[in-house]
Amino acid sequence: MSCSDSDYDYLRQLVLARSANLIDSTRNKLFEARLKPIARGAGASSLEEFVGILRDDQSPHLHRAVAEAMTINETSFFRDRKMFDALRESILTRLIEANSAQRRLRIWSAAASTGQEAYSLAMLICEHFTSLAHWDVKIVGTDISGPVVEYARRGLYRRMEVNRGLPARQLVKYLVRHDEEWEVVPRLRSMCEFQCANLCGPLPRLPEFDLVLLRNVLLYFTPQDRNAVFRAMHRKMAPGGCLVLGASEQAEDSTNLFKAEFAKDCYFYRPVVRA
Amino acid sequence: MRALIVDDSRFIRQHMRKLLEQMGLSCEEAIDGSEALRLLREPAGFDFMLVDVNMPRMSGLECIKQLRDAGLQAPMKIMMVTTEADNSFICRALEYGADEFLMKPFTPESLREKLAMLGLAA
Numbered sequence: 243m244s245c246s247d248s249d250y251d252y253l254r255q256l257v258l259a260r261s262a263n264l265i266d267s268t269r270n271k272l273f274e275a276r277l278k279p280i281a282r283g284a285g286a287s288s289l290e291e292f293v294g295i296l297r298d299d300q301s302p303h304l305h306r307a308v309a310e311a312m313t314i315n316e317t318s319f320f321r322d323r324k325m326f327d328a329l330r331e332s333i334l335t336r337l338i339e340a341n342s343a344q345r346r347l348r349i350w351s352a353a354a355s356t357g358q359e360a361y362s363l364a365m366l367i368c369e370h371f372t373s374l375a376h377w378d379v380k381i382v383g384t385d386i387s388g389p390v391v392e393y394a395r396r397g398l399y400r401r402m403e404v405n406r407g408l409p410a411r412q413l414v415k416y417l418v419r420h421d422e423e424w425e426v427v428p429r430l431r432s433m434c435e436f437q438c439a440n441l442c443g444p445l446p447r448l449p450e451f452d453l454v455l456l457r458n459v460l461l462y463f464t465p466q467d468r469n470a471v472f473r474a475m476h477r478k479m480a481p482g483g484c485l486v487l488g489a490s491e492q493a494e495d496s497t498n499l500f501k502a503e504f505a506k507d508c509y510f511y512r513p514v515v516r517a
Numbered sequence: 518m519r520a521l522i523v524d525d526s527r528f529i530r531q532h533m534r535k536l537l538e539q540m541g542l543s544c545e546e547a548i549d550g551s552e553a554l555r556l557l558r559e560p561a562g563f564d565f566m567l568v569d570v571n572m573p574r575m576s577g578l579e580c581i582k583q584l585r586d587a588g589l590q591a592p593m594k595i596m597m598v599t600t601e602a603d604n605s606f607i608c609r610a611l612e613y614g615a616d617e618f619l620m621k622p623f624t625p626e627s628l629r630e631k632l633a634m635l636g637l638a639a
């Protein structure tokens with residue numbers, strides 16, 4: 243299912259425009275792997291033919307499906323344990339202290355993928371911050387892909403997924419087995435909600451967040467799109483809030499909207515308070 | 518760091534040995550619980566034991582129960598690696614003295630993550 247360089251360039255531009263996800267030419271094979279099912283669904287027998295359909299048919303539905311299929315959905319429960327340790331030992335502790343008067347906490351898992359990050363946060367809170375049982379806590383997970391958001395909402399995970407990153411004691415406490423699927427318990431599900439959102443487009447109605455996790459996303463964006471995302475994050479964050487990026491990401495942020503702090507082997511970013 | 522792999526399947530033992538050696542552990546093998554107990558009574562200690570459940574002569578559960586009851590190799594971490602996946606079974610394994618649980622089939626990443634949880638890998 244290969245195609246010409248100009249076809250790859252067309253796909254690259256389409257994905258970049260729709261989702262700000264930059265697939266460089268060293269990863270052309272990813273187009274073939276990810277777009278095969280959509281191409282077949284559209285009646286194309288080759289990627290080249292599918293690009294022809296995309297060029298002729300500007301229907302937003304098909305173009306959106308291409309952008310969604312190219313989104314990286316690599317995730318697992320408690321992915322990067324150091325970050326969760328930093329949340330438990332420092333970042334969440336500070337936020338909880340700062341919010342103790344209003345007893346309210348809003349957390350955004352901004353590239354939630356299939357939901358494991360949001361549910362891991364809910365587990366962390368239930369396990370280590372029992373005093374929050376009577377607080378108003380909400381974890382909002384967003385992702386660009388509708389099917390992925392729907393998967394997160396269902397809260398049902400397969401064997402290979404519960405085998406990744408989830409300690410056995412938390413598996414038996416927070417997930418219930420139904421044959422070959424494990425369902426997140428209602429208590430955690432009630433703390434989490436999931437919505438579709440394109441970080442580079444107009445965002446849906448969202449609350450002001452105390453903690454934002456935006457991990458392993460920005461490395462796929464152009465510098466211009468990264469800055470647009472930083473501006474959007476800044477608008478959605480409470481003045482005393484914290485932004486956490488992926489372990490290999492830094493806020494080389496030409497917008498100067500955030501200042502870096504360090505806690506337990508983990509960088510996080512505070513919004514510079516607006517004048 | 519030394520690991521003991523306890524599984525009646527030669528294929529599984531070889532697979533786990535390969536993965537663990539890639540992570541820097543040296544490995545010994547046992548084909549069931551009773552051979553594992555014999556090796557564990559020898560002076561050279563182990564840091565980690567991966568143990569299957571259903572094996573001839575002595576099951577994995579019986580093995581870890583006897584091991585913990587006898588106080589053998591107390592600091593050693595034990596992980597059950599099995600196709601059994603009922604929550605009630607996992608709870609029983611933890612009660613008997615297992616520290617972690619990995620379902621078969623598993624990926625190298627899931628094994629590495631479990632080792633990290635047990636403080637045996639970065």
